[in-house]
Amino acid sequence: MNNIFHGTTILALRHKKGVVLAGDGQVTLGSIITKHKAKKVRRIYNDKIITGFAGATADALHLAEKLEQKLERFNGNLTRSAVELARDWRTDKYLRRLEAMMIAADETNTYLISGNGDIIEPDHGVISIGSGSTAAQAAASALINNTKLKPRKIVEQAMEIAASLCIYTNHNITIEEIKK
Secondary structure, eight states: OOOEEEEEEEEEEETTTEEEEEEEEOETTTEEEEEEEEOEEEEETTTEEEEEEEEEEHHHHHHHHHHHHHHHHTTHHHHHHHHHHHHHHHOOOGOOOOEEEEEEEEEEEHHHOOOOOOOOOOSSSSEEETTTTHHHHHHHHHHHHHHOHHHHHHHHHHHHHHHHOOOOOSOOOEEEEEEE
């Protein structure tokens, strides 16, 4: 048995004055599903910021904690906090070894934050990470351009499509929203 935890799908959508972040619940160890209802999407900083993570769970939770510390330090400024976290992540001897990625969103910004020092803001309001991310992002983009669905419904349907295609993504979806 291969003892490497695999996959997840996290999808963020900024559309029609709202932000929706979703993640599946599957945790896989090698070829075995070890958990079906993991919560990979969470609210932090007084419920004003939504984060979603892919990768090693302990690493991701540590990064979420670090992001929340930065948010406290910079009075909830997500942009400044994300930049500082990415800088620390890239340069700190311990943080550099963490194997995770995260998406963080507030009322006005959405960022993918990685250990390479990347802070990526999506061009068209859709960004995703994890093993099913390509399917989820493609489905969400198609639904935005070809339907009049509300953002939450777009995310629900895109995650269902990703779960039907990616063996490391399941149908137990956690969704968090920020409405303006």
